[in-house]
Amino acid sequence: MQFTKAEEYGMQGVLHLADKGKDEVTPLSEISEARDIPEKFLAKIFQSLSRSGILRSHRGVRGGFTLAKPPGDITVKDVLEAIQGPYHLTKCIPDPDSCARSASCAMRELLVTAEERLLEVFVKHTLEDVVHMERSMSAPPSEKPNP
Amino acid sequence: MQFTKAEEYGMQGVLHLADKGKDEVTPLSEISEARDIPEKFLAKIFQSLSRSGILRSHRGVRGGFTLAKPPGDITVKDVLEAIQGPYHLTKCIPDPDSCARSASCAMRELLVTAEERLLEVFVKHTLEDVVHMERSMSAPPSEKPNP
DNA sequence: TTCTTCGGCCTTGGTGAATTGCATATGGAC
DNA sequence: GTCCATATGCAATTCACCAAGGCCGAAGAA
Ligand code: SF4
Ligand code: SF4
Numbered sequence: 001m002q003f004t005k006a007e008e009y010g011m012q013g014v015l016h017l018a019d020k021g022k023d024e025v026t027p028l029s030e031i032s033e034a035r036d037i038p039e040k041f042l043a044k045i046f047q048s049l050s051r052s053g054i055l056r057s058h059r060g061v062r063g064g065f066t067l068a069k070p071p072g073d074i075t076v077k078d079v080l081e082a083i084q085g086p087y088h089l090t091k092c093i094p095d096p097d098s099c100a101r102s103a104s105c106a107m108r109e110l111l112v113t114a115e116e117r118l119l120e121v122f123v124k125h126t127l128e129d130v131v132h133m134e135r136s137m138s139a140p141p142s143e144k145p146n147p
Numbered sequence: 148m149q150f151t152k153a154e155e156y157g158m159q160g161v162l163h164l165a166d167k168g169k170d171e172v173t174p175l176s177e178i179s180e181a182r183d184i185p186e187k188f189l190a191k192i193f194q195s196l197s198r199s200g201i202l203r204s205h206r207g208v209r210g211g212f213t214l215a216k217p218p219g220d221i222t223v224k225d226v227l228e229a230i231q232g233p234y235h236l237t238k239c240i241p242d243p244d245s246c247a248r249s250a251s252c253a254m255r256e257l258l259v260t261a262e263e264r265l266l267e268v269f270v271k272h273t274l275e276d277v278v279h280m281e282r283s284m285s286a287p288p289s290e291k292p293n294p
Numbered sequence: 295t296t297c298t299t300c301g302g303c304c305t306t307g308g309t310g311a312a313t314t315g316c317a318t319a320t321g322g323a324c
Numbered sequence: 325g326t327c328c329a330t331a332t333g334c335a336a337t338t339c340a341c342c343a344a345g346g347c348c349g350a351a352g353a354a
Pocket of ligand 1: 107
């Protein structure tokens with residue numbers, strides 16, 4: 001990365017849609033206000049996500065966006081990579097020829113491993129998982145009932 | 148990250164020292180030439196490493212740098228953090244107050260996990276390990292003896 | 295003393311992140 | 325069929341930081 005605002009906002013926006021159900025069309029203005037995201041910025045991010053087939057856009061009055069697939073079929077990695085392209089700690093990882101030293105570079109081996117560990121976390125969680133986590137975090141009603 | 152040039156160069160430089168043995172004083176000029184690193188840039192990086200107690204500097208004729216500790220006592224993470232400060236995917240990880248949403252944000256939980264997985268790799272490998280890997284990679288003499 | 299090497303500070307150019315603005319296209323509501 | 329809300333596309337701006345280079349001073353061995 002670094003984890004950019006675009007990724008941050010993009011995830012928030014997609015989670016907002018996932019939380020509302022797959023087929024509820026929601027305009028940018030609502031998401032922008034609810035999650036406190038600059039509307040024009042979010043528009044650009046959602047365009048990337050539409051083109052990647054993660055969102056579906058609907059123009060015209062009462063238009064907006066919906067998820068293109070069920071939340072359980074979209075991983076966090078799908079969203080992040082749709083926003084900022086494939087993530088790599090160094091360019092020598094996807095393209096060993098970019099560094100003359102790569103063939104005998106031990107650091108590169110380490111970086112490949114590190115990158116794998118990082119991405120594993122994002123691959124193994126779908127939007128459904130995250131929404132579920134979010135709900136259980138924000139609503140713990142039986143924690144300490146009033147005496 | 149992103150993995151910056153400073154980290155890249157810093158690791159290369161430190162590995163060069165580790166490869167030569169703990170107590171061999173080596174000037175910037177040699178490292179700079181051997182590993183193809185801009186000398187002034189490397190100088191700045193090594194200053195940070197000196198201040199962090201990873202390197203020791205020696206001024207004057209036949210001066211240079213040495214490791215301050217045995218290579219087995221220095222982890223890759225030590226070096227990387229000395230160069231660019233503590234690594235965090237987002238600022239809400241070390242400082243939850245920086246985001247109003249942090250208390251009920253599931254993404255943050257995911258990011259904490261992802262960051263841990265990434266750093267584990269850097270903590271578990273010392274310079275000694277990496278130098279050892281490097282040697283075994285660049286010198287496989289018994290792989291295919293001449294017929 | 296002298297020469298070598300590091301130390302600190304300041305400057306520069308370049309790149310990309312994070313916005314904002316405006317003009318255009320689309321399609322549902324009426 | 326007209327209107328208006330909405331997305332789409334492109335341009336431009338601002339700002340931060342990375343990468344590098346230059347200059348002079350300090351330290352220290354010979
Ligand atoms: S030196 Fe190693 S880690 Fe650095 S760019 Fe080259 S191959 Fe990659
Ligand atoms: S929304 Fe969640 S992940 Fe993003 S900064 Fe706030 S706490 Fe961190």
